[in-house]
Amino acid sequence: MSPPLPSLASLKNKTILQVVPEMATGGVERTTVEVASAIIEAGGRALVFSAGGRLVHELEALGAEHIFGEANSKNPWTVFVANVAKLAQIIEREKVDVVHARSRAPAWSALLAARRTKTPFVTTYHGIYNAKSGLKRWYNSVMARGDRVIANSGYTRDHVLAEHKINPTKIEVIYRGVDVDAFExxxxxxxxxxxxxxxxxxxxxxxxxxxxxxxxxxxxxxxxxxxxxxxxxxxxxxxxxxxxxxxxxxxxxxxxxxxxxxxxxxxxxxxxxxxxxxxxxxxxxxxxxxxxxxxxxxxxxxxxxxxxxxxxxxxxxxxxxxxxxxxxxxxxxxxxxxxxxxxxxxxxxxxxxxxxxxxxxxxxxxxxxxxxFTTRSLQSATVSLYQRLVEP
Structure with a gap:
């Protein structure tokens, strides 16, 4: 018998913007869809900024809103200037309450836009990013610059703490989720x-x-x-x-x-x-x-x-x-x-x-x-983190 599903905290009248390179097929993209679904279920509004992809249709079918942009670009002008301006405009126009970035290049844009608009900023450290130089370590560090940093395992959490020396109270382990109804x-x-x-x-x-x-x-x-x-x-x-x-x-x-x-x-x-x-x-x-x-x-x-x-x-x-x-x-x-x-x-x-x-x-x-390791556990923990940021 499966354990009861965790309940979701309320995000009523709150708008959450997730920023990802593209909505193709992959773990990051799948988690983006799962969290968007939870935001809507919790009474909130789910926005996703990306360069598009095959999962956009699924995202929109849930009731989330997709905003197209060059989020997959690594061009310095796009990352540090153009996308910053575009995201800041989106945050202000849509009255975004939390910005959540899931990949390094668009995370820099999202960080600068969130700081410009004084909006809470969350990152998810999805992978173990190699850093063979000081420049690469600095580039990777954006994923540890959130007001809250989500690590997808205890191993990832230990890596972030060792690599970036951040305050341990800022980081939270939220395991990747499995849709146990589908994988049955x-x-x-x-x-x-x-x-x-x-x-x-x-x-x-x-x-x-x-x-x-x-x-x-x-x-x-x-x-x-x-x-x-x-x-x-x-x-x-x-x-x-x-x-x-x-x-x-x-x-x-x-x-x-x-x-x-x-x-x-x-x-x-x-x-x-x-x-x-x-x-x-x-x-x-x-x-x-x-x-x-x-x-x-x-x-x-x-x-x-x-x-x-x-x-x-x-x-x-x-x-x-x-x-x-x-x-x-x-x-x-x-x-x-x-x-x-x-x-x-x-x-x-x-x-x-x-x-x-x-x-x-x-x-x-x-x-x-x-x-x-269920999808529901991931959704519940992520929504709870958002709720704590917007209603401290």
């Missing part, structure tokens, strides 16, 4: 599963154990580490399927390298590079467990949480936010990052569990997500 195995129809399996050219039910690696195709997401692990297992006589679900996003060279590795390791027919997927609950329902073998720290680890919500055990890299989303030995396993042999060993441990033990692990993961 019982909510996925047989038709959705069949259509997706047919689209990918795979059997609905695999005769072999089937893993899913849900991540865009980029080196640090660890696809090559997974292939190394699968090669080790195959040489040891352990065969299994693997669905690599993710958009190459133009990285055709990297995708070709993965294809070469698949052939070199004799994994043709076992590993499926299926590309982008618009129905991730159905994708997870086709697998027995998930693997997120990132070689760099994830700020949170949304896909690991989504997989657990579906009742899948998860093997994740032992670093970053994954240490908070996956409980080692309880909801899955944590494996040393970048180590194909260690990952193969973890997969072997998981495959050695009895069906009852695997089911218990999956159920523990689902319970953990529903108690800690």
């Amino acid at each position: 195995r019982q909510a996925v129809s047989d038709k959705r599963r069949e259509e997706l399996a047919s689209q990918w050219g795979i059997p609905l039910e695999s005769a072999l154990p089937r893993a899913i690696l849900p991540a865009r195709l980029t080196a640090w997401k660890g696809q090559k580490v997974m292939l190394e692990a699968l090669g080790i297992l195959k040489r040891a006589g352990v065969e299994m399927d693997c669905l690599m679900v993710g958009d190459p996003q133009g990285r055709d060279v990297y995708r070709a390298e993965l294809g070469q590795d698949i052939r070199r390791l004799g994994l043709e027919g076992y590993v499926h590079l299926v590309g982008h997927c618009n129905d991730m609950p159905a994708a997870f329902s086709l697998a027995d467990f998930a693997v997120t073998p990132s070689t760099e720290p994830e700020a949170f680890g949304r896909t690991a949480a989504e997989a657990q919500a579906m009742g899948l055990p998860v093997i994740a890299s032992d670093l970053g936010g994954a240490r908070e989303t996956v409980e080692d030995g309880v909801t899955g396993f944590l494996s040393p990052a970048g180590d194909g042999k260690a990952l193969a060993d973890c997969i072997g441990r998981l495959l050695a569990l009895s069906p009852a033990e695997t089911a218990t692990m999956g159920a523990a993961g689902a319970m953990r997500v529903r108690s800690r």
Whole structure:
């Protein structure tokens, strides 16, 4: 039984402006939509300033208002002059009560506009931004300059405090949320599963154990580490399927390298590079467990949480936010990052569990997500933060 949904604080007659580069598909954009929905439910008015994208229609269908602008520009004139003026005008015209920025370049514009208009300013530190120079550290620091700073995990919070030395009382951990109603195995129809399996050219039910690696195709997401692990297992006589679900996003060279590795390791027919997927609950329902073998720290680890919500055990890299989303030995396993042999060993441990033990692990993961990482929890905490800023 799921815990009761948290209630929302009142934002009656309050206007919240979220500023993001664009409304394409991604974690930042999805969170923007989720928070806009909560603002409206709480009685407020939700505005979003961005360069547009496929999620604008969904945003407007909720009753939010989208304002088009060059929020995705990194041109210094646009960032520090033109967008500042445009945002200040929007804040004054629409009587905005809180400005919330979710990415660095538009955050500079939003910060300056908020200071010019004396409007409370919030940032969300969504990722672990690399800083190899003083200039880059200064550029990143805008995400720690909010009157309140939201960190999407305890790991991110510790990074912000170490990197930017801000007052700890300004920062609040609000975990990324999972839509647990959507990521519920019982909510996925047989038709959705069949259509997706047919689209990918795979059997609905695999005769072999089937893993899913849900991540865009980029080196640090660890696809090559997974292939190394699968090669080790195959040489040891352990065969299994693997669905690599993710958009190459133009990285055709990297995708070709993965294809070469698949052939070199004799994994043709076992590993499926299926590309982008618009129905991730159905994708997870086709697998027995998930693997997120990132070689760099994830700020949170949304896909690991989504997989657990579906009742899948998860093997994740032992670093970053994954240490908070996956409980080692309880909801899955944590494996040393970048180590194909260690990952193969973890997969072997998981495959050695009895069906009852695997089911218990999956159920523990689902319970953990529903108690800690729901969309509703994110919405409630964010609306509460807004309410405290506008009605101290």
